[in-house]
Amino acid sequence: xxxxxxxxxxxxxxxxxxxxxxxxxxxxxxxxxxxxxxxxxxxxxxxxxxxxxxxxxxxxxxxxxxxxxxxxxxxxxxxxxxxxxxxxxxxxxxxxxxxxxxxxxxxxxxxxxxxxxxxxxxxxxxxxxxxxxxxxxxxxxxxxxxxxxxxxxxxxxxxxxxxxxxxxxxxxxxxxxxxxxxxxxxxxxxxxxxxxxxxxxxxxxxxxxxxxxxxxxxxxxxxxxxxxxx
Numbered sequence: 001x002x003x004x005x006x007x008x009x010x011x012x013x014x015x016x017x018x019x020x021x022x023x024x025x026x027x028x029x030x031x032x033x034x035x036x037x038x039x040x041x042x043x044x045x046x047x048x049x050x051x052x053x054x055x056x057x058x059x060x061x062x063x064x065x066x067x068x069x070x071x072x073x074x075x076x077x078x079x080x081x082x083x084x085x086x087x088x089x090x091x092x093x094x095x096x097x098x099x100x101x102x103x104x105x106x107x108x109x110x111x112x113x114x115x116x117x118x119x120x121x122x123x124x125x126x127x128x129x130x131x132x133x134x135x136x137x138x139x140x141x142x143x144x145x146x147x148x149x150x151x152x153x154x155x156x157x158x159x160x161x162x163x164x165x166x167x168x169x170x171x172x173x174x175x176x177x178x179x180x181x182x183x184x185x186x187x188x189x190x191x192x193x194x195x196x197x198x199x200x201x202x203x204x205x206x207x208x209x210x211x212x213x214x215x216x217x218x219x220x221x222x223x224x225x226x227x228x229x230x
Contacts, residue, residue, distance in 0.1 A: 035085045036117070044082060046117045047110040055107060056085035057120075060129065068093055070103045071129040074122060078129045081107075100128045101135050101195075108137040125192050133204075136162075136195040146193045152182060154218045156196060163214070164193035176201045178208075180215055181227040 036046040039056035048054035058064075060071055060078035070091055071080035081091045081103070089095045091103040104126040111120035124141070125134040136142050139160055143153050146164035155162040165187035168174060178199050179188040189199050196214070197205035212229050219226035 035087075039082065039085050042082070042085075044085070045079070045111075045120055047107060047120060048117055049110055049113070049115050053088055053106075053110065054086070055088050055091055055110070056082040057107070057111075058082045066130055070098075070100055072100075072104060072107075073127045073129055073132075080129075100131075100133060101137075104128070104135050105137045112138075134191055136193055139195070142193040142195070146190060149190075151190065151193075152187060154214065156214045156217075161196050162194065163196045163199050164190040166190040166193075178206075178211060178229075180229045181225075182219070183224050186228075 033046075033048065033052070033054055035054050035056065036048070039046045039058075042056065042058055045057040046054065047057060057079040058081075060066075060080050064071075064080055066080070069081045069083050070093070071078055081088075083092075086092065088103070088106050090098050090106055092098055108122050108124075108126060111122050114120075124138055125136045127134050139162065142162070142164065146153050146166060149166050149170050151164050151166035151170075153162055153164055165180065165182065166189075168179065168186040168188050170190075171177065171188055174188050177188045177191075178201050179186060181187075189201075191200045194200060198207040199211035199214070200206055215226055215229060218224075
């Protein structure tokens with residue numbers, strides 16, 4: 001599969017994830033879900049919505065097999081999906097279309113929307129455990145934070161597939177960071193605000209050809225100069 005097809009496939013995957021994220025409304029009610037009671041009895045953190053989507057976040061222990069569930073770093077601890085107290089398919093490793101990104105996106109939206117349960121503070125970007133892969137899961141906030149620091153947000157085929165190019169002056173070091181000169185100014189990829197792994201040197205999915213292709217497409221469409229892609 002060439003990189004153009006890879007990009008197209010990734011965009012479709014992200015759109016499917018976006019469509020799966022619930023939009024809920026209404027007032028908070030006291031949790032009556034039996035799984036929520038079981039979660040509380042385990043000293044876990046319940047997250048869910050009014051459509052009965054539910055997951056229980058429990059602290060990682062050495063007894064927990066990370067091959068069977070998804071875990072992430074959060075506020076100095078490690079939280080994992082309780083396999084028994086979860087009905088979110090994208091957070092079940094046996095589900096064909098599950099992935100760290102799709103699961104974390106679901107968890108972030110449920111935890112921070114707080115339509116049923118208490119709001120949970122989730123660090124961004126979400127960092128998986130034990131692989132320590134970074135995932136940008138909040139496009140609206142990522143776009144704003146990138147632009148607030150003088151950066152340029154470049155999206156590809158969908159709002160959910162984006163790169164934050166921040167001014168080089170905002171980085172302590174640019175080692176192993178993808179950079180480019182845009183309109184005469186030097187910018188580099190801010191991986192904390194980017195959900196397009198082909199431009200992230202520190203990610204296993206890094207693909208220089210795919211990254212350069214997207215940057216050149218953006219430059220052509222916006223009639224701007226693009227030089228010195230490294």
